[in-house]
Amino acid sequence: MIRYAVTPDHVSRRTALQLGTCGFGYLAFAGLAAQEAAARDAEVTKPNPLAAKPPHFAAKAKRVIFLCMTGGPSHVDTFDHKPRLTADDGKAPPSGTGRGAFAGKLLGSPWKFKKHGKSGLWMSELFPELGAHADEMCVLNGMHTNVPAHPQAFLQLHTGTSQFVRPSLGAWTLYGLGTENQNLPGFVSVNPPTGNGGAQNYGSAFLPAIYQGTRIGNEGRSVSSAKLSNIANPRLGPDAQRSQLDFVQALNKERLERDQVNPQVEGVIESYELAFRMQRDVPKVMDLSGETKETMALYGVGGTGTDDFGRQCLLARRFVEAGVRYVEVTHGNWDQHRNLRTDLARHTAAIDKPIAGLLADLKRRGLLADTLVVWSGEFGRTPFAQGTDGRDHNNKGFSAWLAGGGVKGGLTYGATDEHGFAAVTGRVHTHDFHATILHLLGLNHEKLTYRYAGRDFRLTDVAGNVVKDVVA
Template structure:
């Protein structure tokens, strides 16, 4: 696209590539690209934009439990399943119903029944809006996980975080607006936080990778250790001067304006992002509350603490990941371990947000790609179940202390208050002040949206 600067010299593209390597993956992975500016508004595609109507929430923290947590053992109490424990399942040869091995008890003023597997989260039950009528289209991990994140498993579509950033912009010009902590490399990989056909400026910034300790995670190429900040600034000024010369020749080139802003943002992130990710200034009491330093809770505790810090710093969409909840076997051992790893950190996050008066405008969402069957084939495991499962929300304009929707008496299928992923997305956007039918992007001759041609806002759960 760019002509050579002088005969025999490196091309403009080669020069930009060479000097940009120190500006950081955190920014350049989603920013330093010509396509990122295709939808630039006033030269800055990330500038804050007003919502369609008054927003209840300013940001989203999504607690993603990969693998499919068992709803009938955690948040969806099924007395009839307990009563029918051991009974054969009609039409399911060799399968028997298995009641939950764990006790459910009414908690808080609301009296919602929560499993003993979540004793700390249960203390916040009056802030939880439990969606027991969730359902999805297919009971397979890659398809359902991608549908949860993008609204579709058949085509490559932008992730929900990318749509949120596209719709609202960022509140902090020096930080990524969409960050994903320890995302899985499988079940769709980068597609789950990508921008697809949206400008690449809206894709998520990955920090860490699922299965590796977050405390060891680094942001690749955040700066160039061989050059001082002053030297990097001089390099960038040189490149930007060339860009601005070209812009004078193409004053209506919105793409080039966006490239200029993208490089500036990448440079600014070098100073602020490490400060936000550095938890050394947190008190020992705070670290202990989140479970940092305790083997079972350290990793997810660090994720939850960083989520609060990123939210404070202006993050728009922050996703945390935990795995593996795919208990086809070893349920009695593995499910308690999973719950123990996230229970204390999640409770600490909710309490911390509330204490800082942030829960009211932070939408916290918990769930996985599907639930588990109430029947078992092996002696101690549950299979995939996409026809009925549980999510919960807290803060951000949802009613607390309520259960919306229901599965049948055994927990197999959603039968009341059904909420599809499209409905979940529509409701999330609504709480952020976005009309999901108006948040569109034209590509390939038609308008696309996160909810595609479906999706209904679940008004019954809104404050």
């Protein structure tokens, strides 16, 4: 042991340095011990990113089912009644409303419209089954968006922009509210299209990867054979899988400790754990064999033309009933530049009974009151003909509708002009549409932000107003 003779009135410089350096080791040890303890505490107290979160204010809806009609359904043949267009069939479009030399003659709807329900909601004869639910529906006839091209408009419908890679509406919803079932994905997209932005439409962009949608099925293939990929191991049982996963996760966590912050590694850790839990519960939710014959028939499962979309709608009900926050199902292609009479009739017949069944089933199970059902395409169609039996793209005016989840049923909000060219009253831009959906979920679209690249981003960017007139 080294002894230092120190008197109160004299301490040499050498002695002072020797005494001081003895403490550096203790300081370093204390710092390392504190860092390790903090890491342990963080591991214990780190919040689950998918845990249910309180909304900003009292919510009308707890979950969303988005019925996405890809391709742009014709509003003037479905939910936007235009008697003047019918009267002017075959005439030239009014000046300033067409597309110059590319505009054809005005084309009145080949289908009749009539009022439905106590509310007298106008609807085309193409929806005989859905008409029974008119008093649950809030039709927005003043919708409009920026660009009359499928990729841009479809991306804007899903992410709020067509110019940049941004999180989808479903990802923002999951980020804001979490999920109610930790063994299922919080956001599911059933049979999403591969084009028009593809995975961006259910992606999380700069949000943590855990908030992206889980794809089930493929566009153009029957959902009856769809399975969720990469959640089953045919060679290892649950215990062996858990041991294997623990080893892999230990390596991932070691990497994360070195990097301190690495969203990609964090996303891998969280997604691996979720996938391990999902392998038991997801197949159960997707198994329709336990449903009654009456329920299957209600959705049109087994019916000609309605089977596939009926299964998608039934899966949507089963997922939200099991605690999934946001489910999107897709149907298309509604891009009727030609063969309008044949193709539009075929598409509406494929969705009419399944959607009516979905609304009826949600209502009888007590789920419709706090489940927001959304129906929309990326834009509408022109009132003038393209060729003799088709309609071109129209982003200046189209229809969407909401049901359940705190909206005023039996309401038609907004309108296009007398021919259906453009929204003129009650105009609802895509940003307003998104702001309203988030509002019904109890989320303030201006406060639901995420810090990225030095800026607080939000779904509605720097625009958007809640359409309060449609909120019950």
